[in-house]
Amino acid sequence: MPKTARQSPSQEAQVAKLIGILESAVSAIITIDDHGLIESVNPATESLFGYSASELIGQNVSILMPEPYRSAHDGYIANYLASGVKRIIGIGREVSGQRKDGTTFPVHLSVSEFEADGRRYFTGIIHDLTDRRHVEEALRESERRLAQAQKMEAVGQLTGGIAHDFNNLLLVITGNLELLEQQLDRDEQRALLKEAQEAAALGSKLTDQLLTFARRRHVDTQVIQLNEIVVGVTDMLRRTLGEHITLSTSLGRNVWPIRADPSQVQSAIVNMAVNARDAMEKGGRLVIETRNMVFDADEAGFHSDLKPGEYVQLAISDTGTGIAPEIRDRVFEPFFTTKEKGRGTGLGLAMVYGFVKQSGGHISIYSEVGHGTTFNLYFPRAETDTLSFQDKDVAASPDCQVRGTVLVVEDDERVRQLTTTRLKLIGYQVLEAGDGAKAVEALSGSDPIDLVFTDLVMPGGLSGWDVVARARQLRPGIKILLTSGYAEELVHANDLRRERLRVLRKPYSQADLLAALKDVLGGAPGRPGADGP
Incomplete structure (x- = not known):
């Protein structure tokens, strides 16, 4: 923070008060100069982005932005200084931030400006919107499921009503055909009658299927x-x-x-x-x-x-x-x-x-x-x-003896968040990757990783198998646990047995997850399900 050479006691008190506010703020607060260089950051900035203050001071603030914002940022400042046209100052908007590990996340950014010692400075307040986005996405998914359930219920009621009325019509048709059959004596007439009866039987089968969908069919449970x-x-x-x-x-x-x-x-x-x-x-x-x-x-x-x-x-x-x-x-x-x-x-x-x-x-x-x-x-x-x-829940209660850091690789954000929550609840440290490329980036870093827990089928060019291969190249001896929504026999069963890898079948319970982690992380060499060297 820019300071004058001499400060009165009252000014020093104000500075101390301001420093206290900055250090206790839950939002990241960053000050940059008119060239975009970082002058100061508060502790929340370090926590949010994963950098230490010493790594950020003097760096261009675009280091905290993903593309295309990173390349365009200096141009934004230059354009504002030249034209005075505000794009974000005093307005605030939702943008994306980028952590030290390369992961991006939604943030709300508000910017103000001030002058000191004849120079312009800008202060940005950054609030992490990840939790809010998760809540919004969960709400949208809940609303979608509710709408789908209501639609299926409405279609079922309509279908059941139609099928019931249609059955009554078929009853009249088939009953009269039976009465007519007793009065026919020519073979060609009986042949025509038989076709009509077969068509009515198909109609009865159709209504039976409709009643099954509508949940109005009698079932012999x-x-x-x-x-x-x-x-x-x-x-x-x-x-x-x-x-x-x-x-x-x-x-x-x-x-x-x-x-x-x-x-x-x-x-x-x-x-x-x-x-x-x-x-x-x-x-x-x-x-x-x-x-x-x-x-x-x-x-x-x-x-x-x-x-x-x-x-x-x-x-x-x-x-x-x-x-x-x-x-x-x-x-x-x-x-x-x-x-x-x-x-x-x-x-x-x-x-x-x-x-x-x-x-x-x-x-x-x-x-x-x-x-x-x-x-x-x-x-x-x-x-x-x-x-x-x-009783079953008690029997499946977590055993807290096994601990470690797990890299969760899953492209479905809802599944990834659920998995992360489950792992943290039983005491594991968690790193997240939304695709294979980000998983490889995390594996190339310095963070300790005891186990890679990866989905097998993912978009983006790198599958779970590719992540496993790169993980073993980058970190020989690392433990692997796979997961998939498909049957184990459909995900290269021979490769699984040869590589001594375990697949945790989706959906799985907390007890299933804990058992699989203990098996892979705590398994003795040569034990089935434990990852090989």
């Missing part, structure tokens, strides 16, 4: 073992999917019983398997998985329709073309289809959606265009012989 249903239906699927589709299963041990209509479970598996086959015209792999899942309040909140508790997950994954984000919310709508005319009614996934909802469950989609799709179905655990959720 029973306590069933999901693994037994999967085993039974996969034998049939192997015969019908075709030789170009490789079908495999990964069934969890001691999977809990669920309460559902077994015929509807079979129908759901067949519908999703047929959709997967159609998305793999040149062949591919289809994997059906089951496992137990426990969701606490935070994890259930990530899936808006799930309540905390114990579930059985049925996941069907393929290596097909994937589903574009813009149509992902529409795939469960009745009559919506991307198939060419004559190849589908658009009711298959609508039926699955309605059946799962009527069973008290939830369905979600994980998809990457060009890589494949996973449908995750969650069924509540049947109440018979059920352990209490609280």
Whole structure:
């Protein structure tokens, strides 16, 4: 801060007061001269940007800006000094800042100016908007999910009403056809009658599908073992999917019983398997998985329709073309289809959606265009012989013995923030990277990193496998934990076994994450799941 050569006691008191305010401020406060060089920074600036004061004093303030702001900044100052036209001074606006590690983040910047000793200076107050953006994004996502749920509910009510009325019409048609059949004696007349009866039967089947979507169809719920249903239906699927589709299963041990209509479970598996086959015209792999899942309040909140508790997950994954984000919310709508005319009614996934909802469950989609799709179905655990959720929660409480620094590499910001929060809650230090390039940059730096926790499928040119390869080059012996929304068998299972890498399957619980971290960070050499040297 510019000072005069001599200061009176009152001036010194004012300076001390000002210094106290600057040092206690939660926002970053930076003073620069008319050439853009940093004159002073407060402690909040160091915390926010990751630089020490000594690293910043004398540097051009553009060091704290990403492109294109960095290159244009000196021109902004020169233009203002020459023309007096204010772009931000006294106004304030939202811009982007750049930390020492290269990560960018949203900030609100307000600038004022003052003169001292005949020179102009500018003071910028910078407020980090990251938390606010996260809240806004979460709110938008919550509103989107609510709107989608309301739309599906409205469509379901409309569809159910139409199907009910249509069934009444079909009843009149089929009943009169039966009466007419007794009065016909010519073969050609009976042939015409049979065609009409078959058409009416198809209409009845259609209304049955619509009622399933609308959750108004009668279901014969029973306590069933999901693994037994999967085993039974996969034998049939192997015969019908075709030789170009490789079908495999990964069934969890001691999977809990669920309460559902077994015929509807079979129908759901067949519908999703047929959709997967159609998305793999040149062949591919289809994997059906089951496992137990426990969701606490935070994890259930990530899936808006799930309540905390114990579930059985049925996941069907393929290596097909994937589903574009813009149509992902529409795939469960009745009559919506991307198939060419004559190849589908658009009711298959609508039926699955309605059946799962009527069973008290939830369905979600994980998809990457060009890589494949996973449908995750969650069924509540049947109440018979059920352990209490609280007991399970206690059993899964964190073991605080394992600690370290984890580099989280995940392109989905919501998932990355959730993962970061989970890791910090159990005592880990966390570094974040939104793509492979930023992960490599972090690995090239000096920060200690004990483990790289990376998603396998990411945009931007560098996949999770590329990050693993670079991590081992830059930091030999570093531990690796992978995660993916796809079945383990679809993410280079042979490579995983050869490299002795572990994949944590999305979605996963806090207990699953803790167990995987202990396995990889705390595993003895040669232990399955522990990273090799």
